[in-house]
Each structure stands twice: as structure tokens, then as C-alpha cells.
Amino acid sequence: MTLAYLLLEQxxxxxxxxxxxxxRPGGKIGSERIGGYLCEQGPGGFLDNKPKTLELxxxxxxxxxxxxxxxxxxxxxxNGKLNILPDSPPAFLKSxxxxxxxxxxxxxxxxxxxxxxxxxVAQFVTRRLGREAxxxxxxxxxxxxYAGDPHTMSVSSAFPxxxxxxxxxxxxxxxxxxxxxxxxRREGVKAASEVSASxxxxxxxxxxxxxxxxxxxxxKLSTKLRTGEAVQGISKNPxxxxxxxxxxxxxxxxxxxxxxxxxxxxxxxxxxxxVARILAEIPYPHVSVVCLGxxxxxxxxxxxxxxxxxxxxxxxxxxxxxWDSSIFTNRASEDKVLLRTMIGGAQFPELAELQTGQLQDIxxxxxKPILGLRGDPDMAQVYQWPRAIPQxxxxxxxxxxxxxxRLKAYxxxxxxxxxxxGIGMNDCIVNAYRLxxxxxxxxx
Ligand SMILES: Cc1cc2nc3c(=O)[nH]c(=O)nc-3n(C[C@H](O)[C@H](O)[C@H](O)COP(=O)(O)OP(=O)(O)OC[C@H]3O[C@@H](n4cnc5c(N)ncnc54)[C@H](O)[C@@H]3O)c2cc1C
Numbered sequence: 001m002t003l004a005y006l007l008l009e010q011x012x013x014x015x016x017x018x019x020x021x022x023x024r025p026g027g028k029i030g031s032e033r034i035g036g037y038l039c040e041q042g043p044g045g046f047l048d049n050k051p052k053t054l055e056l057x058x059x060x061x062x063x064x065x066x067x068x069x070x071x072x073x074x075x076x077x078x079n080g081k082l083n084i085l086p087d088s089p090p091a092f093l094k095s096x097x098x099x100x101x102x103x104x105x106x107x108x109x110x111x112x113x114x115x116x117x118x119x120x121v122a123q124f125v126t127r128r129l130g131r132e133a134x135x136x137x138x139x140x141x142x143x144x145x146y147a148g149d150p151h152t153m154s155v156s157s158a159f160p161x162x163x164x165x166x167x168x169x170x171x172x173x174x175x176x177x178x179x180x181x182x183x184x185r186r187e188g189v190k191a192a193s194e195v196s197a198s199x200x201x202x203x204x205x206x207x208x209x210x211x212x213x214x215x216x217x218x219x220k221l222s223t224k225l226r227t228g229e230a231v232q233g234i235s236k237n238p239x240x241x242x243x244x245x246x247x248x249x250x251x252x253x254x255x256x257x258x259x260x261x262x263x264x265x266x267x268x269x270x271x272x273x274x275v276a277r278i279l280a281e282i283p284y285p286h287v288s289v290v291c292l293g294x295x296x297x298x299x300x301x302x303x304x305x306x307x308x309x310x311x312x313x314x315x316x317x318x319x320x321x322x323w324d325s326s327i328f329t330n331r332a333s334e335d336k337v338l339l340r341t342m343i344g345g346a347q348f349p350e351l352a353e354l355q356t357g358q359l360q361d362i363x364x365x366x367x368k369p370i371l372g373l374r375g376d377p378d379m380a381q382v383y384q385w386p387r388a389i390p391q392x393x394x395x396x397x398x399x400x401x402x403x404x405x406r407l408k409a410y411x412x413x414x415x416x417x418x419x420x421x422g423i424g425m426n427d428c429i430v431n432a433y434r435l436x437x438x439x440x441x442x443x444x
Pocket of ligand 1: 019020022025026028044229231232263288289426
């Protein structure tokens with residue numbers, strides 16, 4: 001929808017039709033009000049450090065809502081309890097998330113030589129920072145972003161910035177010191193203290209939830225967006241492409257797939273078996289989102305932060321919980337709290353088979369001792385995504401190159417969305433801007 005909107009806005013001379021299979025546009029993005037709680041079905045927001053998303057918001061006339069300052073603190077469930085995730089080197093030294101042996105091993109990163117062009121996240125982290133850092137710090141981060149398995153994901157595709165720091169500076173610690181020094185020289189002490197290897201930025205959404213963005217895009221597209229109309233087949237003809245949907249047949253010069261890779265694979269299989277095979281190689285584990293609303297009085301923990309992540313080695317059955325009503329205070333009324341737990345992912349394939357009631361029971365049982373929950377929730381809602389988040393596993397870059405080479409034979413056929421070059425909303429939007437420009441230029 002972003003791409004279609006941008007093409008219309010920049011006055012590109014095209015007649016656009018957006019076909020959406022579901023009756024509600026937005027895909028994974030969806031915000032639902034349930035008895036005074038605002039539940040997010042998928043993403044809870046985007047980081048405000050990518051200017052294109054904010055530019056899009058401004059163009060659409062929607063005001064971003066930043067997460068509360070009091071939600072900056074993040075927690076990690078390790079050694080059987082919630083620990084504050086240290087946000088500076090001195091705090092890290094004082095914390096007991098890692099043993100002294102683990103901390104010394106991390107410091108040894110300074111002397112580790114550069115590695116191969118690509119390797120798994122686990123290989124990269126074990127090599128540079130040690131096994132303990134992988135298990136306690138990076139494994140939960142991979143769960144938090146991708147619901148992924150560090151032993152299969154490609155570091156260059158999933159965390160390109162971190163790999164780039166190694167290649168440029170020879171060491172992540174050296175990189176942080178140098179970038180901090182440079183920034184201090186340019187912008188002063190405060191800015192320098194904010195430098196870290198993490199993506200940075202503040203989580204941002206909207207007063208009425210993240211769906212505000214897709215609703216506004218849908219409104220702008222108006223009748224050009226056709227919901228409840230699934231594409232069922234495509235073929236190439238001398239003029240361009242023929243698209244057969246559940247309701248009609250279309251002829252088009254340009255055809256853009258902004259759908260999950262496994263669905264695109266199915267649709268292109270008669271056109272190009274190689275592209276179809278490569279697209280099908282991008283795995284999508286299931287993830288469920290369990291929203292629980294409680295009376296504040298029935299939660300002993302103060303929920304004074306963003307939420308917590310759980311390393312796989314803790315052997316709990318949840319990936320982590322976001323304290324949504326602490327992040328955006330209007331997600332529940334003052335005497336209530338909203339907890340949003342992610343469950344499933346690449347490291348828990350067995351949970352994919354469970355029913356919503358079973359998922360809810362698991363989450364309640366896990367959260368009860370961690371947060372001190374009493375009694376039943378006021379509200380419970382489960383959103384199941386059987387194939388939720390694309391995994392950039394080892395070989396992802398080679399797959400993208402192979403697809404891009406094959407697509408040269410099909411002028412006007414493009415793939416976009418979160419399966420390829422960034423899985424978050426910001427990435428989808430940046431890629432939509434890039435593709436809009438590319439199409440605009442190609443039509444000049
Ligand atoms: C649980 C969860 C939490 C997440 N949290 C965050 C977060 O906090 N921040 C963040 O930035 N990102 C997050 N993400 C990722 C974010 O949701 C994605 O970046 C984004 O929604 C992907 O958009 P997309 O358009 O590529 O794909 P989708 O949202 O999957 O949209 C694809 C669309 O294509 C439609 N479609 C499929 N097949 C057809 C067909 N044959 N014909 C017509 N239409 C079809 C679908 O109905 C759907 O509307 C999260 C994802 C999940 C699952």
C-alpha cells in the first residue's frame with residue numbers, strides 16, 4: 001500500500017490497482033480495541049530512527065506517538081529472575097547477567113580477527129564474544145526481533161550493521177569506542193553516550209494503534225484498493241502480465257508482489273520454477289501473540305519498563321513479554337495493565353500445533369511466577385500467525401542475488417515486502433520508497 005500511495009503521490013503515470021486477499025487491509029499490522037484495552041495483533045510500533053517512516057506519516061497526516069520515557073528500561077529473564085538489561089559499559093560490568101569469565105571473554109573481542117564474509121549469528125557471536133554472550137544476550141535479541149534461531153540465521157543478512165562494524169573496524173568494541181569519540185567531537189557528550197551497536201531509536205506508534213498507518217493508506221488508495229480479492233494465478237504474455245484473481249482478470253505492464261515469499265513462490269511456479277524454488281526456501285516459523293489484560297492490583301511487578309526477553313537456555317516456553325500499557329499508557333485504563341507475550345518462533349516448532357486456549361494457558365502459567373499475577377485476566381486474546389516472520393538464514397544474500405538475476409528476464413515484475421531486505425515496518429517502507437523511485441525512473 002505504501003508503494004502504491006507513493007507512486008500516486010509522485011504523479012507517476014500509471015493506473016494502479018492493489019489486490020488484497022483479506023477483507024481488512026494491513027496484513028500483520030492490526031490494532032483491536034477489546035473492552036478498554038488496545039491489542040496489537042502483530043507489530044507494536046516502529047523505531048523512529050528511520051526518516052522515511054516519519055516522512056510517510058507526515059505525508060499521510062498522521063501524528064506519531066512516542067513510547068513513554070519510563071518504558072526505556074528493558075529486562076532479561078535470566079538465572080530464574082528478571083534482571084535489568086544494562087544500558088552502559090559500567091552498568092554491564094556491575095550486572096550479573098554474565099559471569100566474570102563471560103565478561104572477560106567479551107573483552108577479548110578486541111583481539112579476535114575478522115571472520116568470513118558470512119556465517120550464522122551463533123558462529124559470529126561465539127567467535128567474537130564467546131558462548132555465554134550468545135546464550136544470554138544475543139539469543140534473546142534474535143528472538144525479540146525475528147523469533148529466530150541464531151544457529152541458522154545469517155549474520156550479514158539479519159544483522160548487517162553489526163557485520164559491517166566488524167569488517168570496517170576489525171572489532172565491535174573498537175567500533176563503538178571510535179564512533180562514540182567521533183560523535184562526542186561532533187555533537188557533545190550526551191549524543192556520544194547514546195551510541196551503541198543496537199538499532200537505537202524510540203518505539204513509535206499512534207494514539208489508536210499501529211493500524212492507523214495502514215488504515216490511512218487504505219483511505220488514500222480509496223477504490224484503487226480492492227479488498228477480499230486474492231490473486232490466484234499469473235502468466236506472462238507479449239504485452240506484460242495477466243493476473244487472475246478470485247473476482248476478475250487483469251492485464252498489467254508492471255506487476256509487484258508485496259506478499260510473503262512462500263505465497264509469491266506458489267504464484268510464480270508456472271512462470272519460473274527457479275524463482276519459485278528459491279522463494280520457497282525462505283522459512284517462516286509460526287508466532288502467536290497472547291494479549292492479557294489484568295487489574296493493576298492483581299500484578300505484583302511494577303512493570304517499570306518495556307518488558308522482558310527470555311534466553312532459550314532458560315527453558316521457558318515464551319519468547320518474551322511486552323508491557324504494552326507501560327510503553328504506551330493509553331493501551332489500558334489507569335487501573336489496568338496490558339501484557340503482550342510472544343510465543344513460538346523458530347526454536348519452538350512444537351508450539352505451532354497448539355490451540356489458542358492452550359497457548360493462553362502456557363503464557364499465564366509462565367507469567368504467574370515471573371510477574372506475580374493473581375487470579376484470571378480481565379481480558380485474553382490470542383492472535384496466531386502460522387507463518388509469521390521470514391527468516392534470513394545462511395545463504396539469504398545468495399538467494400536474493402539469484403532471484404534478482406532471474407527476474408531480469410521478466411521486465412516489470414518486482415518483489416517487495418519483508419521477506420528480502422529487512423523484516424520490520426521501517427524496512428518495508430524504505431524499500432517501498434526505493435522501488436517507487438526505481439519504477440518512476442523506468443517510466444520516464
Ligand atoms: C508477531 C509479530 C510482531 C512484529 N513486531 C514488529 C514490530 O514491533 N515492529 C516492526 O517494525 N515489525 C514487526 N513485525 C514485522 C511486521 O509485521 C512486518 O514488517 C510487516 O507487517 C510486513 O508487511 P508486509 O506487507 O511485507 O507483509 P504482510 O503484513 O504479511 O502483508 C502481506 C499482505 O498480502 C496479502 N496477500 C497474501 N496473499 C495474497 C494474494 N494471493 N492476493 C492478494 N493479497 C495477498 C495478505 O493478506 C497481507 O495483507 C512483527 C511481525 C509479527 C508477525
